[in-house]
Amino acid sequence: MSMPLLPGERTRLGRYELLGRLGEGGMGTVYLGRDRDGRKVAIKMVRPEFSYDAEFRGRFRSEVNRARQVPPFSTAEVLDADPDHDPPYLVVEYVDGPNLAAVVREQGPLSPSALHGVAVGIATALSAIHGAGVIHRDLKPANVLFAMGGIKVIDFGIARAFEATSQHTRTDQIVGTVGYMAPERFEPGNGRQVTSAADIFAWGVVVAYAATGRTPFAADSAPGTAMRILTQPPDLSGLTGPLRELVEWALAKDPDERPTARALLDALLDGSTPPAGTTAVITPAALTARDGGQVATGGPGAAQGAARPENRRRSRLLSVGAAVVTLVVLLGAGLVTLNALDPSGREAGGSPVTSAPTSPSPTNARTTTPVASDPDTAILQGTRRTLIHIAEIDRDLALDLHDFQVEASDGTGAKSQFVLVPMGVDYLIRSLRGDGRADDQETCLGVKILLEGPSTLVAAACQPTQATIFSLDRTGDRDDKNRPTYYIYNDTHGFVQWSTSRRTVIVEQVGDATPSSTFSLVDRGAL
Known part of the structure; x- marks a missing residue:
């Protein structure tokens, strides 16, 4: 009305x-x-x-x-x-009909049959939306309408135009309703591209809300809710049977572990839980190819490379602490554009709280170096310059200024200095070779596929794709200066290594073998 x-x-x-x-x-x-x-x-x-x-x-x-x-x-x-x-x-x-938020607020949680119909209707809508290459980005009960003939989902896709416009929404701000946001949207850097997996997470929250009258991570404040999304399992008391299993799957912390909308729909229609291995997400646009080879890319629905599970788990455990610290700082400083929820799951107020724009650099939101016992903490949070030291040969990665290839150097000059830009639990590795001048385009490291021989590291645009996202996994060892060492790994193409025979830096899968190269981080001061 x-x-x-x-x-x-x-x-x-x-x-x-x-x-x-x-x-x-x-x-x-x-x-x-x-x-x-x-x-x-x-x-x-x-x-x-x-x-x-x-x-x-x-x-x-x-x-x-x-x-x-x-x-x-x-x-x-x-x-x-x-x-x-x-x-x-x-x-x-x-659509002349009430929204789900109003129905639950006025009539209470849905009956089992009505709940199943809503779950099917939203999954059907997400299948259509994702199938067209669109991501909703703001799925919540207010955007689910009861219409003649079934459920209608509104406001899909358009939020990206607002979220990606640099003048109004920076990389240190978020647009949306906090109770329905996937955990990857709160992780350090806030620059990680939203994928269709975020809509699946929101589906799980919306269905849980429809079943119980509350969101599964509800707290007394927006920061409290966000912290629970990041660190706590969902409270699904009151939700039972196969639908509870589907909601639990949709609410997985790791976006790669959530089912697709189509898998959800199939499971809802046949009353089962989808088999493992059916996850796939819509990914950001691919990097363009560079001369002499092809920069690896990832497009909509692109298959993910086989990661080393033990390393991925270790990386996520190491990073969650940094995610929580950064989230508290951002929320406390008023740098998050959100709609809060009261404990019942309703939006508090009609408009998000906004803040004055700040610099668009992904690292500028974190200008205070945290006090921590681990000397690498500040580097991993993106607040410090670093050399990336190849422990086995006592040299450092450097981005050559002429052919844009990554080489091993003596660690002097801006070409050897980088900043790790957190992207969820992974990183962009941004070069500081331009010294940060306003007229310099930001350049990151990316994987370049060669027609012959292993892949190499080259200069690439600072956009998160399968070519530019790397994980840093602790080895448990230290270099000759007693600094912690890491494997640097790209999910699709493998480990970054120094090739003794080729005398160059390469990227390759090693199977069950141990990578030959480890890396330590050398602090070179604040940004």
């Missing part, structure tokens, strides 16, 4: 008549409208401050075009949009 327009509000937007208000949030106001044929529509008018941002308009246009590819059988169909209007707006199918 719509509310009356406020005094002084416009009565037309483009070619649409505005009849009333349906709601308001951090991104804009939603109106009930009518087109020239008399059909009722829902119109989201973007907040005026976005109107003057060319970057936002471009992203908004792109995301609308993608959202139009989503089949409308379980979603509110995207009908029209005008990114160039002042202010921009989006028009979608008007």
